[in-house]
Amino acid sequence: MSIAIETIGLKKSYKGMTAVDGLDLNVPEGSIYGFLGPNGAGKTTTLKMLTGLTKPTSGSIRIYGREVNFGSHRNRTDIGFLPDVPNFYNWMTPAEFLRFAGELFSIDKKQLNGRIDELMELVGLSGVKKKIGSFSRGMKQRLGIAQALINQPRVVFMDEPVSALDPIGRKEVMDILVRLSGRVTVFFSSHILSDIEKVCDRVLIMDKGKVVLEDSMEALRKKYSNGVIDIEADTPESKALLMDELRRMSCIDKVQNMEDGEFKVFTRNLEKAQHEIPSLFASKNAGLKKFILLEPTLEDIFMKVVDAK
Amino acid sequence: MSFTAYLKKEIYEAYKTPKGIIIGIIFLFFGILSPLTAKYMNDILALVGQQQGVSIQLPPSTYRQSYEQFFKNIYFMMTVVTILVFAGSVAEEKSRGTIVLILTKYLSRNAFIFGKLISAILIFTVSYAAAAGICMLYTALLFPDFISNGVIWALLLYWLYGCLMIALTIFVSILSKSMTAAAVAGFACFALISAVGAIPFIGEYTPGVLQGLSYELTNSTKTVSDIFVPVIVTLTAGIAAVTAGLLIFRKQEL
Numbered sequence: 001m002s003i004a005i006e007t008i009g010l011k012k013s014y015k016g017m018t019a020v021d022g023l024d025l026n027v028p029e030g031s032i033y034g035f036l037g038p039n040g041a042g043k044t045t046t047l048k049m050l051t052g053l054t055k056p057t058s059g060s061i062r063i064y065g066r067e068v069n070f071g072s073h074r075n076r077t078d079i080g081f082l083p084d085v086p087n088f089y090n091w092m093t094p095a096e097f098l099r100f101a102g103e104l105f106s107i108d109k110k111q112l113n114g115r116i117d118e119l120m121e122l123v124g125l126s127g128v129k130k131k132i133g134s135f136s137r138g139m140k141q142r143l144g145i146a147q148a149l150i151n152q153p154r155v156v157f158m159d160e161p162v163s164a165l166d167p168i169g170r171k172e173v174m175d176i177l178v179r180l181s182g183r184v185t186v187f188f189s190s191h192i193l194s195d196i197e198k199v200c201d202r203v204l205i206m207d208k209g210k211v212v213l214e215d216s217m218e219a220l221r222k223k224y225s226n227g228v229i230d231i232e233a234d235t236p237e238s239k240a241l242l243m244d245e246l247r248r249m250s251c252i253d254k255v256q257n258m259e260d261g262e263f264k265v266f267t268r269n270l271e272k273a274q275h276e277i278p279s280l281f282a283s284k285n286a287g288l289k290k291f292i293l294l295e296p297t298l299e300d301i302f303m304k305v306v307d308a309k
Numbered sequence: 310m311s312f313t314a315y316l317k318k319e320i321y322e323a324y325k326t327p328k329g330i331i332i333g334i335i336f337l338f339f340g341i342l343s344p345l346t347a348k349y350m351n352d353i354l355a356l357v358g359q360q361q362g363v364s365i366q367l368p369p370s371t372y373r374q375s376y377e378q379f380f381k382n383i384y385f386m387m388t389v390v391t392i393l394v395f396a397g398s399v400a401e402e403k404s405r406g407t408i409v410l411i412l413t414k415y416l417s418r419n420a421f422i423f424g425k426l427i428s429a430i431l432i433f434t435v436s437y438a439a440a441a442g443i444c445m446l447y448t449a450l451l452f453p454d455f456i457s458n459g460v461i462w463a464l465l466l467y468w469l470y471g472c473l474m475i476a477l478t479i480f481v482s483i484l485s486k487s488m489t490a491a492a493v494a495g496f497a498c499f500a501l502i503s504a505v506g507a508i509p510f511i512g513e514y515t516p517g518v519l520q521g522l523s524y525e526l527t528n529s530t531k532t533v534s535d536i537f538v539p540v541i542v543t544l545t546a547g548i549a550a551v552t553a554g555l556l557i558f559r560k561q562e563l
Contacts, residue, residue, distance in 0.1 A: 051413050054562040071559050073417045081413040087406040089318075091325040103314030104414035147410065 002064075004029045004155050004185040005050065010059035012045050012209075019045040021209040023059070027202070029154075030182055034200035035189040036302060042209040043189040044084065047159045050187070051081045063155055077105065080148030080156040080184075085164060086140055090133030094125050094143050097132060098150055105151040119146040123176055138169030145176055149184070156180070158188035162195055174199060197298040205305055213305045217298075224301045227267040228294040229277065234287025236261060245280055249273070261289060312420040315411075319428035328394050332436045335390050336383070340440030343379035344447035372452035376460055376527045379444045380467060383437075384520050387471055391433065392495035395478045397488035398425045399558070404487050409563055418559050422479070426551060429475045437468055459526035462533055466526070469540065470519045473547045474499070480550040483558045516543040 005027035012020040020042040027033045037043050048054035050061055055070035062068065066075050088097050095116055102112040120126045123142035132143065141161060148156050161177075162170040170192070177199050180186055190196050196203060197217070204214040215223070233239040239261045246255050246265060251272040256264040267273040274293070281288045296304075323329030351367040358365035399422070402408040412421065441464050474495075481494035506517015518539050525531035 048563070053409060053412065055560075070562075071418055073412070073415055076413060076415045079413065081409070083406060083409050085406060086410060088410070089322065089407060091322065100314065100318050101410075101414055103317075104311045104411070104416050106310040106314075106415070144410075151415070 002029045003027065004031075004064060005033075005187060006062045007050070008060050010046070010049060010061060011057045012042070012049060012054065013057045018209050020049070020056075023206075023209075023211060025204070027155075027185060027187055029064075029185055031201040032177065032181055032186045032199050033188070034196035034203040035187060035206070036191065036193065036196060036203055036298075037189070037206035038191060038306065040208075041206045043206065044159055046206075047081075047157050047187075047189060051079060051157055052076075077151060078154045080151065080153035082141075082144040082148045082156070082158040082161055084160040086144035086147075088132045088140065088143065090131060092132055093129055094120065094132060094135075094146070095129075097143065098146060101147045101150045107151065115150060115152075119149055122146065122149075122179065124172065136169075138165050138172060141165060141169065141173055142176065145173065149180075153184060155185045155187060158186065160190055161188055162192055163190065170195065193298040193302055203298065205302060207306050213301070220298075220301055221295045224296045224304060225270065226294065226296060227270040227273070229265045229267065229270075229273065230290060230292040230294055231263055231265055231277070231288070232290035233261045233263075233281075234289050238281075238284070238286035239263060241284060242280065242286055245284070246277065249276060249280075251276060264294075311414070311416045312424060315416055315420060315424040316428055319424050320431060323428065323432045329432050329436075332390055332394055332432060333439065335386055336436040336440035337443060339379065339382040339386060340443035341447060343382055343444055344375040344451050347375035347378045347448075348451040370452075372448050372454060373527050375444070375448040375452060376463065377524055379441075380463065380520065380523050380527075383440065383467060384470075387437070387467070388474055388499050391471060391474045392478050392492055392499065395425075395429050395475055396482055396485075396491035396495050398429065398479055399482040400485040400491040401488045403563065412563065419555055422483070422551075422555055422558055425482075426476065426479055429479065430472055433471050433475060434468065437471060459529050459531075462536070463523035463526040466519045466523050466536060466540070469543055470516060473502075473516055473543050473550075476547040476550040476554075480554040483554045483561070514538045514542050516546060519543065 003026050005025055007023050007025040010020055010023040010025070011018065023046060035043055035046070045054060049056045050068065052068050052070055052072060052075070060067065063075055063078050066078065068075055092100070098116045098119060099112060102115060107115065117126070120128070123146045125139065125142060125146065128139075132140070135143065141164075145158075145161070148158070162173050165173060174195055177186060177188070181199070200217060202214070202216050203220065205212050213220070233242055243255050243257065243263055246252050251267055251269040252265055253268045254266040256266070258264060265273065265277065270293075278288060278291065347370050351370050354367060355365050399408075402411070412418065477498045478491070478495045481498060482491040485491035485494060502515070502517045504517075505515050506512045512518060516539065522531060522536050522539065526533075526536070
């Protein structure tokens with residue numbers, strides 16, 4: 001898989017304060033890449049450098065192998081950008097703004113008409129003819145996504161696309177992002193971890209300008225797994241019998257009683273426990289109603305790595 | 310093509326928002342008012358005098374007074390309106406954040422500034438030409454000997470001065486973070502031009518004397534050859550403001 005975004009030693013300092021400190025990025029093509037961090041971590045500064053709006057103090061940026069130079073518009077055909085609070089010309093209608101944005105890329109008129117219809121449909125603004133000035137925040141955000149996609153970019157940068165939205169607006173935007181999956185590389189920053197968790201293939205966590213963690217969601221869940229299994233036996237008798245047996249197993253650290261037929265198993269060796277527990281149920285002729293590996297949430301991981309730092 | 314699209318949007322915006330309309334209405338108002346004031350002011354004053362029992366004898370007004378009135382009115386109003394309307398051209402895009410959406414498209418920073426500059430000059434030129442045209446028309450209707458070669462040059466001098474004010478306003482708009490700051494800086498430029506224009510020996514070669522030269526051209530006390538140096542200085546100042554603006558804007562982080 002080729003690399004869509006690559007940065008080497010990216011750094012940005014403002015009057016003695018380092019906002020981004022030696023960021024090395026390798027974002028795979030087609031991925032939805034979550035860029036996390038608490039407020040002031042350097043997310044917006046990084047996005048502005050990646051889009052050529054801010055000059056890095058040092059380091060280099062490449063998008064699909066083409067160097068990004070501050071202030072230059074040369075690589076703009078490859079990118080789309082949605083700022084945290086997108087602002088438009090209030091006197092325009094959404095279709096007028098998209099047409100204007102398309103014309104800035106010199107897109108052929110016929111092709112542009114089709115593209116506008118397609119994007120208005122994608123973001124749920126089809127048939128909306130009122131002026132942007134009367135739009136809600138959510139509608140502006142959706143139009144912001146549409147304008148970022150007008151040139152069919154290979155990479156879309158989104159800065160906190162859902163942070164300012166109500167739950168309905170957030171869901172609408174997240175649904176659009178899911179639909180983009182695989183079609184375009186999406187690099188988006190957020191501090192709403194549950195949203196990132198739902199849609200991202202890979203995440204990077206940044207704190208005080210430095211990378212504290214970068215990996216695929218799958219690898220992170222594995223790495224930060226607590227090794228806890230949620231189990232439910234079919235009868236109270238089975239539960240009592242099995243809890244005793246489980247406590248004696250070497251791969252298990254602790255068994256915690258829960259309501260009804262449920263109990264939690266804290267493992268020492270998760271892989272071994274995943275094999276041995278079902279076998280034990282089978283050997284005792286007990287029914288297994290539930291067997292769920294409790295995975296850490298991104299919030300758990302985030303708190304762990306940011307706190308540890 | 311992206312530049313054309315941007316320029317088209319800027320011009321369209323001037324007439325979708327009050328900007329272009331404000332300039333047009335104010336300029337036209339003074340274009341109509343100036344000849345009427347010149348023609349009837351003497352009569353009004355004589356009438357007022359009569360009512361007070363005082364006999365006021367004034368020489369009959371001429372087309373020159375009509376143009377003088379126009380230049381006087383337009384000099385101040387043109388400056389104020391130009392600064393207020395165009396001060397936000399770059400600063401407001403920065404403060405509202407629209408600039409970020411535009412400059413992440415295929416539009417260079419130079420094209421962005423030239424789009425602002427050219428559209429502003431076009432809007433100003435159309436409004437000014439309409440006002441000057443109306444003023445000339447009314448002057449022709451009210452005064453039989455209505456034109457001299459000097460009037461056309463005087464009108465062109467004012468147009469040049471307006472273009473300089475636009476270049477300076479856009480320059481300060483590039484430097485500023487808000488429309489208010491840009492407008493204050495624009496008025497400071499206006500004050501500086503007027504102050505430098507009043508300095509003996511130096512002032513007569515600067516844009517500050519264009520207003521005085523316009524009167525003199527209309528009255529035929531100066532000829533076209535007399536305006537050469539201040540015109541060159543004005544053009545140079547305008548080009549310098551645009552060049553400096555472009556260089557600064559290229560380095561601005563957004």
